[in-house]
Amino acid sequence: MVEVKPLAHIAVVGGGTVALLAAIALARALPGSRITLVPCAVPEDALADLAVSGGAALQRLHARLGIGEALLFARAGATPWLATRYRGFGPAREFFVGHGAAARDPAGGFAPEPSLASLLAEQELCLAPGQEGSETLDVLLRFDPDAYRAGLHALARQAGVQITGQAVAANGSVNAEEADLIVDASGSGWVRAEQGTAAWLAWDENRQVRRLCRSSAPAATRASLCDTVARRAAGYLIEQPGLHHTAWTACWVDPQDDARMQQALEAASGAQATQPVAFRPGRLGEPWRGRVIAIGDAAARFAPLGSLNLHLAAAQILLLLDLLPGGTSPFAECAEYNRRAGLLADHAQDFVLCQQGKQGTALLEQRVDQFSRRGWIPELAEGCVPADAWAQLMIGLGFEPGKLPRLRAMSDEEVTSATRARQANRSRLLSAARPYRV
Structure with missing residues (x-):
């Protein structure tokens, strides 16, 4: 050998x-x-x-x-x-993609409801390690x-x-x-x-974002569990609050929108934007x-x-x-x-x-199709994004999850009873959470 x-x-x-x-x-x-x-x-x-x-x-x-x-x-x-808050992306004014388990229906498929992580982040609440419900959070x-x-x-x-x-x-x-x-x-x-x-x-070829600028502003007086991505007419503004400062990023597609997006970033952050960077x-x-x-x-x-x-x-x-x-x-x-x-x-x-x-890629089109028709996300051995994050994003963008065969076989009474029990348990977990503070 x-x-x-x-x-x-x-x-x-x-x-x-x-x-x-x-x-x-x-x-x-x-x-x-x-x-x-x-x-x-x-x-x-x-x-x-x-x-x-x-x-x-x-x-x-x-x-x-x-x-x-x-x-x-x-x-x-x-x-x-x-979690990340998305504003101006879907049919609702805003939605959240939480880190952890997405909401599930009585048959174990994805449900068109906010995840526990999303609800906690929206209300700036947290669960202590080991507290009931914390095992579903990442x-x-x-x-x-x-x-x-x-x-x-x-x-x-x-x-x-x-x-x-x-x-x-x-x-x-x-x-x-x-x-x-x-x-x-x-x-x-x-x-x-x-x-x-x-x-x-x-x-x-997909006309993707390929320009950005940044700024840094003093941290808000109240810390946040959420990042925020807000859609603008010409691009997106990303807010990431930290302990000492809040990082702001604007990203967009066309060079002709450089000044417009710099001004939008400065108005939102209250700080001067850097010169645009192309990538x-x-x-x-x-x-x-x-x-x-x-x-x-x-x-x-x-x-x-x-x-x-x-x-x-x-x-x-x-x-x-x-x-x-x-x-x-x-x-x-x-x-x-x-x-x-x-x-x-x-x-x-x-x-x-x-x-x-x-959409643009065959795999993305397949993922949207399978989610809409069958209510599941194809798993990849080399997947970079968890299926639960995919489900929350697509629900927020307006894609209704399809029903698993097991859910179709359940009676309306069974589905309603299980849904009410799940929602009551979630309300109980939220009531036991405490406000987030640094």
């Missing part, structure tokens, strides 16, 4: 959140390997690196790296994030990005990551010729592009080629609707940990990684498309 040698040296290129997380993860997974972080400037369109939250995948990555919630609350200005975290990155820097050094002292310009070259594997977490993908032709699969939605067809693997915005880029950018980057890091190679390039794991990473990115992109009222 041929013994496969472990990777002796991995170079991670990037100066932001994604590169730090990848370097820490690789150092923890390969204690016998040398992990080098090669810093470079974080581009303005690196949406994963500039995110203030990361979703369930980041939560799983934190758990794998031993980064506890208590540490994030103490050192990264973390606050709970229970409370995620927002954080202060600067404090979070500073903490990751400290953890990277503790994990044995070697951080080079010389930054790399965006058009420079990586002095990592001896590295067995190079992770391109630069945000722009220039490292990956330098190694050969990088086939970018553009998603522009190209899409993904790499082969994020891993040879000894270079792209992650984060270097591999996939899309609008920050749904806050999936850092969530996807964390999912990519978890996938790399599952498929860590041995030996030298070419790696046998490359094709499988590319297949699964492509599915993750396409699934995230479908969720963003759905929020924009677009």
Whole structure:
């Protein structure tokens, strides 16, 4: 039997959140390997690196790296994030997509009702860990990005990551010729592009959001469990309240709406907007080629609707940990990684498309059809968004869930009785909740 040698040296290129997380993860997974972080400037369109939250995948990555919630609350200005409020999207004035279980009908299918997480977030209520009903919630975290990155820097050094002292310009070259594997977490993908032709699969044909600007305002006097996404005539405004400040983002499609959306953001936030930033939605067809693997915005880029950018980057890091190679390039794991990473990115992109009222992909059209006719969401092994989040989004957008055969077989009296019992139990759980305070 041929013994496969472990990777002796991995170079991670990037100066932001994604590169730090990848370097820490690789150092923890390969204690016998040398992990080098090669810093470079974080581009303005690196949406994963500039995110203030990361979703369930980041939560799983934190758990794998031993980064506890208590540490994030103490050192990264973390606050709970229970739901996203959507205004101006569906037939109702607003609806919520909560983190956790969606409402279910008596047969176990999706019901056109708010989830418990949504109801709690709308009323700014919370359940204590272990309290009845808390098991149906998936409370995620927002954080202060600067404090979070500073903490990751400290953890990277503790994990044995070697951080080079010389930054790399965006058009420079990586002095990592001896590295067995190079992770391109630069945000722009220039490292990956330098190694050969990088086939970018553009998603522009769907007239997607591809411009944005930001602002930061002092935190509101009352903390919130909700992010808010508000539709405007020309685009969207995203409000993400944090412990010390509220992050605001405006995103839109056409350059001709630049001034209009900047003014809308400044009016809503009360703070000056940055200059518009353009980005190209899409993904790499082969994020891993040879000894270079792209992650984060270097591999996939899309609008920050749904806050999936850092969530996807964390999912990519978890996938790399599952498929860590041995030996030298070419790696046998490359094709499988590319297949699964492509599915993750396409699934995230479908969720963003759905929020924009677009279909565009066959899988998204199938998902809407199956939900409307049969009341279920097709599950994917490499799904990036939970089925319960999909169900809440589609109900909010006006898609009525179909009925499962079991529900059709139940009598009206059985359905009414079970529905009343479920609603009474939900009211009881809400009455036992307490107001959220920092």
